[in-house]
Amino acid sequence: MGHIRKVLVAVGSLPPRDEHLAQIELRLGLVLAKYPQFDTLLRTYVRWSVLPRLRRRARTRPPTAHITEWARARIHSAARFLSWAEERGHTLDTVMQEHVDDWLAGGKRTRYNVRDFLVWAARRGYAHELLVPHRGRPDPAGLDEDVHWDVLQQCLHDDQLPLDVRVAGALAHLYAQPLSRIVALTSNDIRPHPAGNRTARHPDRATRHRA
Structure with missing residues (x-):
């Protein structure tokens, strides 16, 4: 379907459009088909919060698939949170902080995406002031301690x-040190130690050797 539209746009049969924004509107339609009881609220959120920010961003940077995914994740998270609250007998205006805490503790880290929706809802008077911490970066797959010291x-x-x-x-x-800082270093930032090169030792290994 996307290819056909591109052909029709090229021959002038259809007007050009921002395909990334069109994808977001398509995803919204799919979400509303699954959660029709939240149609008005979610449409309002997307129309007055999600899409305006994306349009402002598009003025300075070209849209990307990442931005489409950002919007999709927040729309889905808002719908799932509203459905979760409804199953427990709550509407958005009766949700309290303890309910948000239960939501965050009861699933994957992606549940933190609901922060954007709840901040918007509180500003518009649809919900109480509710705290959702900024989600930290996922923990990287760490190295085993012995492997870490071997690499060092x-x-x-x-x-x-x-x-x-x-x-x-x-x-x-x-x-x-994060890579963003490391790549910014120059040779002038690094000075040799007067004592020369020293061997770093694993403390546990040193203890084992003394034992």
Whole structure:
């Protein structure tokens, strides 16, 4: 269907449109088909909150699939939260903080996406002031402690690795520096230690060796 529309636009049979915004409106229609009891509220949220922000962003940056997913996630989260509250005998204006806390604790981290909807609803007078913390970044898949120290030792002592790789790896594993800071460093930011290169040792391993 998307390809056919592009052809019709190219020949002038249909006017051009922002396909990302069109996708959001399509997703809204699918959500409303599943949750028709929230039609007015969700349409109002999307019309006066979600879409205006996307249009403002589109003036300075081209729309992306990521932005479409951002909007879709918030529309779905709002609908699911409203349905969850309804099953417990509540409407949006009777939802209290303890209900929000139960919602957040009872499912995946994606439930935090409801924050955008609840902040908007409170500002419009549809809901109480409800707190949903900003969702933290997902925990990265961490390394086993022994693997972590082995990688650090390699960064410190493996002359076969490029020096910039060794420095970046050491900063990441030894000081937990984010990559955004590491890539901004220059050679002037790094000074050799007067005592020269020292071997970092795993504390548990040192204890085992002394034992």
